Amino acid sequence: MRGQKRTVTPEWCARVSAELTRRGKTQQWLEQQIGAGQGSLTAVLHRGIGSSALVDPTCKALAIELPISRPTLEAESDLRLRRATDEGKEAVLHLL
Numbered sequence: 001m002r003g004q005k006r007t008v009t010p011e012w013c014a015r016v017s018a019e020l021t022r023r024g025k026t027q028q029w030l031e032q033q034i035g036a037g038q039g040s041l042t043a044v045l046h047r048g049i050g051s052s053a054l055v056d057p058t059c060k061a062l063a064i065e066l067p068i069s070r071p072t073l074e075a076e077s078d079l080r081l082r083r084a085t086d087e088g089k090e091a092v093l094h095l096l
Contacts (some may be wrong), residue, residue, distance in 0.1 A: 006055040012067040013045045019062045033061045 004077060015071050027041045034057035035086065041058070059066045 006052050007067055008044055008048065008052055008055060009067050012055070013048075015064055016041075016045060016058060016062065019064055023062075030058065030061060034058055 016030075019077075020027065027045065028038070029064070031038060031041050034054065036054055036057075040051070040054060044051070044054055055067065058064075081089065
């Protein structure tokens with residue numbers, strides 16, 4: 001998955017919490033499984049702060065999907081425009 005950024009999204013946090021509940025496990029248990037510092041998952045899951053480096057090992061330990069950020073429409077449009085031929089750029093400008 002090289003080139004794709006992992007992000008801590010509210011949906012991912014909910015998925016992690018739900019999977020822990022389903023398994024009858026605690027955040028402290030998960031922290032031990034992934035070698036994270038005490039309280040680090042609490043910070044990520046409940047306050048949205050912390051390291052995105054916890055995402056991959058958490059997903060692996062719980063066998064859940066990795067969250068992948070999608071480019072914003074603006075960023076995607078900018079990238080497409082940069083890759084366009086001169087003729088394509090002129091066509092876009094004509095529409096504006």
